[in-house]
Amino acid sequence: MTLPPIKTVGVIGTGVIGASWTALFLARGLKVIVTDPAPGADSKLRDYLLKHWSTIPNATVTQAEYLNNFKFVKEIDPHLGNLDLIQENGPERLDFKRGLFAHLDANTPEHVVIASSSSGLPSSEFITECKKNPARILIGHPFNPPHLVPLVEVVPHQGTGDAYVTAALQFYRSLGKDPVLVKKETPGFIANRLQAAVCAEAYSLISRGVVSAEDLDKTVTSGLGLRWALTGPIMTNALGGGGNFNHFMDHLGPALKTWLDDMHRHEFDMDSQDVLKERVNEWISDVNLKEVEESRDKLLVGLIGSKSEGSS
DSSP: OOOOOOOEEEEEOOSHHHHHHHHHHHHTTOEEEEEOOSTTHHHHHHHHHHHHGGGOTTOOSOHHHHHHSEEEOSOOGGGGGGOSEEEEOOOSOHHHHHHHHHHHHHHSOTTOEEEEOOSSOOGGGTOTTOOSOGGGEEEEEEOSSTTTOOEEEEEEOTTOOHHHHHHHHHHHHHTTOEEEEOSSOOTTTTHHHHHHHHHHHHHHHHHTTSSOHHHHHHHIIIIIHHHHTTTHHHHHHHHHTTTOHHHHHHHHHHHHHHHHHHHHHTOOOTTOOHHHHHHHHHHHTTSOHHHHHHHHHHHHHHHHHHHHHHHO
8 A cells, every 4th residue: 555645744732842843844845734722832833933943954945934834723623634644742641642543543534644752652552442544553753852853763553554654664764864663562662761771870870979960961971972873882882892792792791790780789769869859950950951952952963964974
């Protein structure tokens, strides 16, 4: 089955993720129908689009086209028949998503791909009331902010059709994204699980007084993060083994087991966060977070551009 090209996208929810998705869709020349019931969501979205226009890489339209090719609607139902794909960005609540996806499934043409930006809920848990064509529902989980960070985790449920998976992967690639296919549903998917594992050990080290919060972050941004941004942990391991992953595991395996055993003994207790919060806030309270965010986004654009040039 070949699906029609995706030219018109519906965006449900315009929080941080939904607004960023909207910015990217518009910058790539797509028509976007947007809805969000929150008071003032329309004006907040337009402010967001104006603010971030200059940071979106590889825009294919002018700023005027970017700002005028979307329609904000209170009710999306009258427009469901004109959509080619829906990107849902609603609350991470099972009851909400079950009702919403049942409604979208029942009221859209069967070819429409319905993707959720859910960061942890697998779609198999919220398609239970979908009767028409749940095979076109899947997860399209971005990394924040979606208009900059290339990663999208595409997570089908067991009944998602191959044609819809292929269409989603092709669509995200057409936006300049770098999607990964998660072959089996697992809570939190891949990126957030990796992030949780690293953060849990970071929290433990800070809480135990092994390192300050500031130096913990510096350990990542000046070391691990630099390498992983270029080769990832597995390729970094292979390179560390002289190009031989087996050699790396054989050489560092015994030490790795010792470290893991110690990490398990000092596993962070999520119910005891007071010391962690105090030590993190002591650092964060003296930092201009707006400047950090703006600097991050500027450097992200440069890094992503450099990586693209290096791989071409």
